[in-house]
Amino acid sequence: MMTTPATSLDALPLLANLSHTQRAAIAGVSQIKSYDAGTRLFDEGGLADQCWVVLSGCVMLDALVPPRDLVVLQSIGPGELIGLSWLVPPYRWHFGATAVSPTRAVVVDTAALRSLAEGDPALGYQLALILLEALLNRLQATRIRLLDLYRNPS
Numbered sequence: 001m002m003t004t005p006a007t008s009l010d011a012l013p014l015l016a017n018l019s020h021t022q023r024a025a026i027a028g029v030s031q032i033k034s035y036d037a038g039t040r041l042f043d044e045g046g047l048a049d050q051c052w053v054v055l056s057g058c059v060m061l062d063a064l065v066p067p068r069d070l071v072v073l074q075s076i077g078p079g080e081l082i083g084l085s086w087l088v089p090p091y092r093w094h095f096g097a098t099a100v101s102p103t104r105a106v107v108v109d110t111a112a113l114r115s116l117a118e119g120d121p122a123l124g125y126q127l128a129l130i131l132l133e134a135l136l137n138r139l140q141a142t143r144i145r146l147l148d149l150y151r152n153p154s
Contacts, residue, residue: 003032003055004027004032005026005027005028005030005031005032005106006023006024006027008027008032008053008055008106009023009026009027009030009053009106010023012053012079013079014053014079014080014081014130015053015130017126017129017130018123018126022120022122022123022126025116025120025123026108026113026116027106029108029109029112029113029116030106030107030108030109031106031107032055032104032105032106032107033104033105033107034102034103034104035057035099035102035103035104035105036099036102037099037100037101037102037103038098038099038100039098039099039103040096040097040098041059041082041096041097041098041099042083042093042096042097043093043096044063044064044093044094044095044096045092045093046092046093047091047092047093048083048085048086048091048092048093048110049086049091049109049110049111050083050086050107050108050109050110051081051082051083051084051086051107051108051110051113052081052082052083052105052106052107052108053079053080053081053082053105053106053108054076054077054078054079054080054081054082054103054104054105055078055104055105055106056078056102056103056104057077057078057099057100057101057102057103057104057105058075058076058077058099058100058101058103059075059076059077059082059097059098059099059100059103059105060072060073060074060075060076060097060098060100061073061074061075061076061082061095061096061097061138062095062096062097062098063094063095063096064096070096073095073141073142073145074138074141074142074145075100076097080134081130081131081134082097082105083097083110084131084134084135084138086110086113086114087110087114087127087128087131091110113127
């Protein structure tokens with residue numbers, strides 16, 4: 001059986017508070033893509049015109065930290081969201097992301113998603129909550145990573 005964005009989104013706990021109709025609307029502006037290990041999804045400072053929900057595989061978020069070059073901040077796995085910068089102008093990535101294993105994801109066109117959210121305030125509110133939860137999880141993971149780095153500076 002072929003997996004579609006709609007069936008994938010319906011199965012995600014991340015989107016459980018959305019109605020089937022809202023998930024179907026998001027699926028309509030989405031597609032499923034596969035990425036080989038080593039594929040760069042986006043770079044810090046680039047245009048945030050997509051977001052991803054990982055279905056399988058692993059993606060690492062990183063940041064450019066001179067003079068160390070790229071520093072891995074967090075790994076993102078199945079059921080998790082990649083790309084939080086698409087909601088707030090100027091729609092630029094604050095981090096970078098690379099698939100570190102073969103990865104499948106639902107890829108969402110975020111300009112179309114913003115239009116959906118503007119047309120359906122209930123959807124917009126739920127998306128804001130989803131992004132806020134993902135942001136808080138990211139912040140907590142970064143905090144833990146920083147504590148580890150400062151404990152072990154080498």
